[in-house]
Amino acid sequence: MEKKFYHSLSVEKVLKSFETSFSGLTSSEVSERVLKYGKNLLPSRRRITLFHIILNQFLSPLIYILLAAALVALLLKEYTDAGFIFLVLVVNAVIGAFQEWKAESKATALEQMIKLQARVIRNGSMQNLDGEDLVPGDIVVLESGNKVPADLRILKENNLSAIEAILTGESVAVSKQAREMEQKEFPVGDKINMLFAGTTITTGRATGVVVSTDLQTELGKIASSLKELETGKAPLVQRMETFTRKISFIVLGACLVLGLIGYWAGISLQELFFFVVAVAVSAIPEGLPIAMTVALSIGASRMAKRNVIIRKLTAVEGLGSCTFIATDKTGTLTVDQQTAKFIVTAGLEVFQLSGEGYNGMGEITNQQDIKISNTASNDLDDLIRSVVICNEGELHLDNGSWNYAGDPIDVALLALAYKVKTSPDKILESVEKLSEVPFESERQYAAVYYREKDSNNIKIAVKGAIERIREHITEEKYEALVEEATRYAANGYRIIAVAGNTVSEILPINSLPDLQLFGFIALIDPLRAEAKPAVEECHRAGVNVAMVTGDHPATSLAIAKEVGIASHQDELITGMDLAGLTKENPGALTEILKTKRVFSRVSPQQKQLIVQALRESGHFIAVTGDGVNDAPALKTANIGVAMGYGTDVAKDTSSIIISDNNFASLVAGIEEGRFTYGNLRKIIYLLISTGAAELIAIALSLAFKLPLIFLPVQLLWLNLVTNGIQDVALAFETGEKKFMQQPPRKPDESIFNRLMISQTLISAGVISLLAFGLWYHLLNHLKWEESTARNTVLLLMVLLQNFHSMNCRSETRSIFKIPISNNYVLMLGILAAQGLHILSLHLPFMQEILSLEPVAWDTWLKLFFTASIIVVVMEVFKLFHKNIPGVRK
Template sequence: MKDVLDQDWHTADMAEVLKLSDEKTGLSSSEVQKRRDEFGTNTIPTGKKISLFDIIWHQFKSPLIYVLIAAGILSLVVGEYLDAGFVGLILLVNAGLGAFQEWRAETGAQSLQEMIKLKARVKRDGEWLEVNAEELVPGDLISLESGAQVPADARLIGINNLQVEEAMLTGESLPVQKTIEPGKEETANAGDKTNLVYAGTTVLTGRGTAVVIATGLKTEIGKIAHSLTENSGTQTPLIERMERFARMVSLLVLIAAALLGVIGWVRGMDMTEILFIAVAMAVSAIPEGLPIAMTVALSIGSQRMAKRNVIVRKLSAVEGLGSCTYILSDKTGTLTVDQQTARKIYLPGGQTLDVTGQGYNGDGDIENADPADEALQRFLRIATLANEGRLRRKGDDWEQQGDAVDIALLALPYKLGTSPDEVRQNTDIQREIPYESANKYSAVYYRRNNRLVFGAKGALEVFVDKVAEEERATINQAAEEMAAEGYRVLAMVYTITDDDKSDLPDSLHLAGLVGLIDPIRPEVKDAINECHRAGIKIAMVTGDHPLTALAIAREIHIGDSEDNLISGADLAKIEDDEAKLAETLTNKTVFARVSPEQKRLLVKAFQARNEFVAITGDGVNDAPALRQANIGVAMGSGTDVTRGAASIVVKDDNFASIAAGVEEGRFSYDNIRKIVYLLIATGIAEVLLVMLSTIFGLPKPLTAVQLLWLNVVTNGIQDVALAFEKGEPGAMLRKPRDPNEGIFDRQMISQTMVAGLVMTIVVFGLWVMWMNEGRDEVSSRSDILLIMVLLQNFHVFNCRSETESTFRVPLSNNYFLLGGVLLAQGVHIAAMHIPITQRLLETEPNPMNEWLLFFGYASVILVVIEVYKWILRRNRTPYLA
């Protein structure tokens, strides 16, 4: 039995299909049980649901966090309980912030399971029964009707005007008209198998009878569920960069600690003192405030994205979207408005009229149209009367009902200054013939000028043989030209008759052709151009017809010719040949009629080319590709499955929002670099202070608690404020950073070293001078601590831009920063006066004249970095571009 079910039921003839079941009685109860034992229930195994504990625990899975934990343990070992407490508090605050931002209901495979928890009408032992869908087995005979959800994959054996909405699986924007005829050739594309129905799809109109051919994991959504549970996704560049950074910090801490240990041993220090120095070194080198500041920066980025209709499910995706080098975008609803619109009318005699406006409303015009033209009036009359839809204005809104094409045609009378209701009221309708899938047309008999007129709307191939032979070539050519432009072409025909009994008279005349298309969103062109300027490649991945996809691609400058287009069928021929696939993808930007698995393979192929890939989607078919992608972008109107597999959700389904998200992601990454610049420059100065004082046999300029105060409290206030920095102009004018590039590039390294050395020279110079003068160590440390805080206060302004002068970055870009600097200085001044913090930090108050003197010492860093930036700009260093 299993071998039988593995065959291609799309191409099987009816006799072969009915071997699975008895058309008259269905399966027997005993056979049902036998097959259930063999195939299991019609359910989908789900992956483990992520709990709140899992999310909290995830916050601790970072090399930088591991280093902090190690430093805390070392502090406990040597009895520095206050240091350990500081580190513990940092870990808890960071975990709380991260968990709060990432707590979302995980719905991936769970939602797939819910999709098939429904009732099914099935024939067993000769009777129609209603059972839970999970009880279905291959071979069951099921009945489908309008509004029902398909309970399993099945082959149709009987239909009556059956239309099924399959966008969740195929990406098709229009319902699929079903047939029972065997397919002529094998295909991997579910959208091409019109004699099959799939679990989870919805019957829009009509009825059908079908034989179940697949249940559970064997269904199309079952295969998707299986791929979701297997694929855990990829990491963003930020995570990878921070992991490399944490490993580098860990290595440097170990090397420095070992070096100082050797120096201490040579100088005759005891082991306890050496351990204290190691703790001080670890505290100096580790940017304790970085995890919290980075979490805050990403949280702010996610809030700003939300204001631009981009919802972030995982914080790391904020920066990830800004790092993408390739966006594979769905067409329907993302690049287009997902509303069929009539855009072109062809009338007998060769006249072509363009139609403006879009969507299900009467906005727009029929350009250059003569309202008195009888040919145009006849065309609109037939389009309106042979129509089962409804479109009416209701206040400032439009109310519509019915088939998408019918509604699109009803918009045309409004664009000529009338309405469908007026057309109907002014027409003497004699008989209406509703649409039937077997006929592929709808029609109407009406009286005009005391004559009976037959008018019909439908597929051209139904009418063309009944049109005068001399007209056919012209009509076919006009239809082919419209189809080549990506339009869906419908024909309106008519004839004068004396008999209203015939459903389709033999002699017809063309009333006109109409070209319909799902138009692009108005803002999409600018968004795509902005992405191109930002160095991001854009491609379209859709289940729609290749010609339709190419027409849209041309209009929005994604693809210029058929050389940029490839169909799923052609892709299937080369997808197993990696070399051929890589060569083919070089110039392909439009992928049409692709299967769910092909979407995922495309993502993998581009990732193999070292692209950082973001892919959009809204249907279940998109979920595996979204999980495979570096950044999965789900549409807000899409399924729970897709949103569960995505890192980011776009509320308004608009590609322009994705471009806005990319910009915000780049701003967030820039802010993280600014935070790292601030913290590491301070860290370098602290490490050098500890090392130099040990090498020269001087007392420690700062205690471990004082170093933690600098790193966590005063610098911590400022780096969090720095996270609120608005984006600098030009973020979308530079190429994406190489995903393999570390957070430290040449520019970051050079500026950080210069800033760290300036701080070291100022502070260590004063420390040496004061020690040589015989000043009290405790009092001198208090002054050194104040100077370091002041240096941080000045340096945070340097960090606002890596290239621009501090004085050219408006304070209005971040009032929080000014407040943060004042708060950090105020907190430290308060700590110098409050008895408990005086004891903990070994601080004492300073008179105003000393504070002003130290203020002048600290301002040196602002002057030096300003000069340094000026030199870099003057020399136009390549990495500033």
């Protein structure tokens, strides 16, 4: 069947296109179409098994190096070294797999959204079928509360509206009608005679013909696009890949240099080969995978306490590295509940309403800030009574909790009664409804004829579009009120005009008598209280924020201005304008992104293209979303952020879920992400500087033709007893607040920046010189036995690394300004490392394995003070580091 724009066809032509009728398809026609079109199913995502999650823990360049080192150690029968490395790999895999398995979602949501029951007319009779059994041409009957099982062209309807937020992002229900639309090219949200799979009927009834199933639905097209999209890499993954490559070359280069020095010193080739392999194994920071995984796990745990749920561990740091946030509006920046904020009466008196959402909390105050009770002015009293009488919603306080049902606008209007200290029930008890005219988009109003119970007069209450109601008002005095309503609408408010009158008779359904305009109500989905401070914090932290939404341009801009994302009209662009500008010049999008901060009425494909363009321009971008329409953008982003109340599709596609749907929680996640990255740098600083110190000390021993300062097994013990404990302990360090006053690190900035290189070289140099100096002194001046001297130097190296781990608590702050309470784990780790080494000096089997012997307490004390020199040197460095060009302060 050739592609047609079904919304632009008449009901008769649509039915003819599918060779169907209001009596539905016959059984034989259904059988033929099942063979032709298949089931109404979306492709399911293969569930990630525990085996694959565990396997993924080994897919890292650093892990590859460690595996290779372990295999070489096995071949050389260095079983202790090999066993230790394999133990590290297993522990790392267990921790990482546990985190990812815990976060893995239970099922594929796209399938579940289609698997639902549908009432279908076949063979002239009504049947209840699974949604997956629908075929194009089926006649489907829907009513309020039903989920739409396929894309439908509406054939007939009554008071029909649907929530299409999962496709368009707009929270307000869309009025639907059966009439054909002349224009062919329309965005999904503007096709008023179509219903789309996955959306929900909020009011009324409809009969429609299925025009698209499975992958041909709007929902299915999004599912298909997800397969083709490349997921953005987390910043940590990119940086660690670069870091690992550099470390690999450095270690191999250092081993080559040591090999040449050893050969020059006269060491035999076989002995030299074994020694170089042992040095390579010890020099590789094998503790880094575990420490990194622990740091990310701690970051994930801290984020969870701030309503940020991590599905992929690398996203912890990724969120902290983002340079741009493309945020949704509804439910993220706003509360996702329509709320009346202003009432303007016929006499141009303005009333302000407090409270927000679908509840009766709050008050009404006049321009003199006086609270209004049920003794309100006649205009306000008439207006509130009218919107309660002309209303199909429900709002009740039951056992301390507010329960509501019906159209969101109707529910929001019922809240007015509670805010003047009465209730909808009390108002309704005083009247008798005689006739109702339901709201339809074609009429643009709803009306109720009623009678006060203590009067025989017939009255009418009307609410709807002010321009439509204005047609039934003969008096000219309301012109100023209409102008005021236009001003509120231009600022993003939804305007509901309210009118009424005493009438002589009940008119036909499409007619209205002369009316008196009581005023209008200005509603909006209000801003979350925390949103504006959160956006301000993003700006202070150097993170750009843009709003990308399917909502109305005026509403989007109003919220953007209020929250601080935009300041003037020029920063807004609609999806239609965007399509026009990029149609002939696709490259224009990059320039548009430099000046625009509000993108309204955008399609899912446009949102995905915006994200792609931001990535290509060098940004690490985080994208928020909750609907199926957001899934392509979430997958394309470096960090996809789904809202907790959103669809499972969005959650499955994302790497982070905000459980309370609040933009402020996302900003808290950025802060925790930066803290985590700071801790990762501290861990790397400790591991690389101490590893480099060991290599330098060995090189100096070879250069001066002295015995090796450490045995291979002692090198491994150093990595275990110091780095193996203290690097993990650094992951518990409390974050430094300065991180949120700094701009994000540049996307191409290496972990080893100017500061890291400087402090690594200085600390490694000092540690190695202190260790080698003692080694040289003991052997050449004091003439100690080699084993005794090595035992003493090894203890000094343990103490040096203990002290240095405290230096690593901050790259810039003095250790004397950092409270011990910021990291009790590190303090305990230092004591544990020192205690283990002292214990090993006295245990016979450890003495044999490590060639150790007890050390006198006065010797330990001398070594203790010698080791403290590293603290003095690094404190001086921190004092003067601000003078180093290019270093972050």
